[in-house]
């Protein structure tokens with residue numbers, strides 16, 4: 465009697481233990497997998513997703529994207545079992561711990577190349593904002609320099625009006641000729657076109673026109 469009871473308990477324990485194992489394997493998938501919503505079985509994580517641990521989840525995690533535009537680059541690609549590892553390119557510093565987005569600090573200028581560059585501003589230039597390019601210090605008249613400027617701050621002149629600015633030849637009005645090279649197909653050689661206009665520096669539209677046109681080729 466005693467012996468058979470003991471056996472029964474033993475068998476029951478084995479069953480119980482076996483059941484636990486069965487439950488365990490049934491509801492957990494290996495790394496890199498998830499439980500399928502349709503079949504209830506384990507399936508591989510879809511593209512651009514990963515699962516780093518054994519898990520009973522129906523979903524995998526989304527791979528981190530390294531923001532190239534911000535200065536981040538892939539150090540190692542995402543696999544089914546591990547997330548992407550991002551790294552900030554030389555000169556850039558991380559915005560978050562995972563370096564998925566980066567920034568170009570003040571004192572350094574950002575160039576929007578592909579990939580972007582971040583370099584210390586040279587002497588004579590400054591960058592006072594994150595992700596901004598290096599700008600030239602304001603030129604003060606001689607002996608009017610209050611602060612020469614550094615890599616994060618512009619120069620300060622003694623009087624604001626002593627800062628160098630383009631001077632209009634005729635008071636109030638400036639006459640300016642704009643040249644632009646026009647490529648007209650099917651003509652193989654570019655044509656140069658020009659317009660001359662009286663510009664009123666107090667007119668916002670005209671001022672923007674000058675700024676815009678000045679980016680073109682000016683042969684005067």
Ligand SMILES: *[C@@H]1O[C@H](CO)[C@@H](O)[C@H](O)[C@H]1NC(C)=O
Pocket residue numbers: 515517518519520521523524525
């Ligand atoms: C299981 O996976 C889900 C989704 O990917 C995640 O949120 C959860 O933390 C994971 N659990 C364990 C124990 O790893």
Ligand SMILES: *[C@@H]1O[C@H](CO)[C@@H](O)[C@H](O)[C@H]1NC(C)=O
Pocket residue numbers: 569570571572584585614615616
């Ligand atoms: C800016 O200049 C300071 C000292 O003049 C220097 O310590 C710092 O590293 C410079 N910053 C950058 C971004 O080069």
Ligand SMILES: *[C@@H]1O[C@H](CO)[C@@H](O)[C@H](O)[C@H]1NC(C)=O
Pocket residue numbers: 611613614615616617
């Ligand atoms: C740059 O100049 C500004 C304004 O004078 C000052 O506050 C700042 O500490 C300077 N930075 C460095 C790096 O010298």
Ligand SMILES: *[C@@H]1O[C@H](CO)[C@@H](O)[C@H](O)[C@H]1NC(C)=O
Pocket residue numbers: 664667668669670
């Ligand atoms: C400013 O310039 C534009 C373009 O030359 C002209 O059409 C406009 O009338 C001017 N506005 C004023 C207030 O003079």
